[in-house]
Amino acid sequence: MGKTIGEGYKNGTLEYNKQKKAIVILDKNGNPLPPIRIFEMRHKPRLSILRSLLFTYNIENLDDHERENFITSKNVNDEKELSELFDELTKPEFASYGYLERKWHIDTIDYFLRTDESFESVFHNFDTYFDDEIIDKRNFMKVLLDCLMKYNEEIKERESKNFNHDSQEK
Numbered sequence: 001m002g003k004t005i006g007e008g009y010k011n012g013t014l015e016y017n018k019q020k021k022a023i024v025i026l027d028k029n030g031n032p033l034p035p036i037r038i039f040e041m042r043h044k045p046r047l048s049i050l051r052s053l054l055f056t057y058n059i060e061n062l063d064d065h066e067r068e069n070f071i072t073s074k075n076v077n078d079e080k081e082l083s084e085l086f087d088e089l090t091k092p093e094f095a096s097y098g099y100l101e102r103k104w105h106i107d108t109i110d111y112f113l114r115t116d117e118s119f120e121s122v123f124h125n126f127d128t129y130f131d132d133e134i135i136d137k138r139n140f141m142k143v144l145l146d147c148l149m150k151y152n153e154e155i156k157e158r159e160s161k162n163f164n165h166d167s168q169e170k
Helices: 049-053 065-072 079-095 099-113 137-169
Strands: 006-009 016-019
Touching: 049 079, 049 099, 065 079, 079 137, 099 137
Parallel strands: none
Antiparallel strands: 006 016
C-alpha cells in the first residue's frame, strides 16, 4: 500500500501526478490482471453508453433498407463478418465522437471485459436487425473493442497528420 504504480502528466493537462491507486481485477483463477490507473479514466465505466453506439443495429433506428440488408447479410457470430459490419456502420458513428467520448467507450468495454460481465444488459430489450442471435456476447464486445481501438488509432493518426500539415503551412 502507498507505493507509486505510475507517474506522468494527466491527459490534456500540465499537471504531473504520481499514481498510488489502481483498480485491480482478478481473473477466474484469482490472479491479478494488469492494473487500470484511476486517473486515466475520465468517466466511470457504464454499460448503458454502449447502447447508443450500437443503435445503428436497432430496429427502432429509421428505416434504411440498404443498411438493413447489409446487417442481415452478416453473421454476427463470425469475427471477420462482425468486423466488416463494424467497419461499415460503427466506424462512422464512432469517428463522429470527440476524443474523451471515444476513450470512454473503449475504456468501458475494456473494463468490463476484465470482469466476468456477460453483457446481457446491453442487449436486453434491444431488438436488432441481426439474423442470428449473438451467441457469445463477450466475444462480440471483444471484436467491437478491437475495432474501436483500431478506429481510434486511425483517427489520432489522421489528426496528427492534419496538425503537422497545418503547422507546416504557417
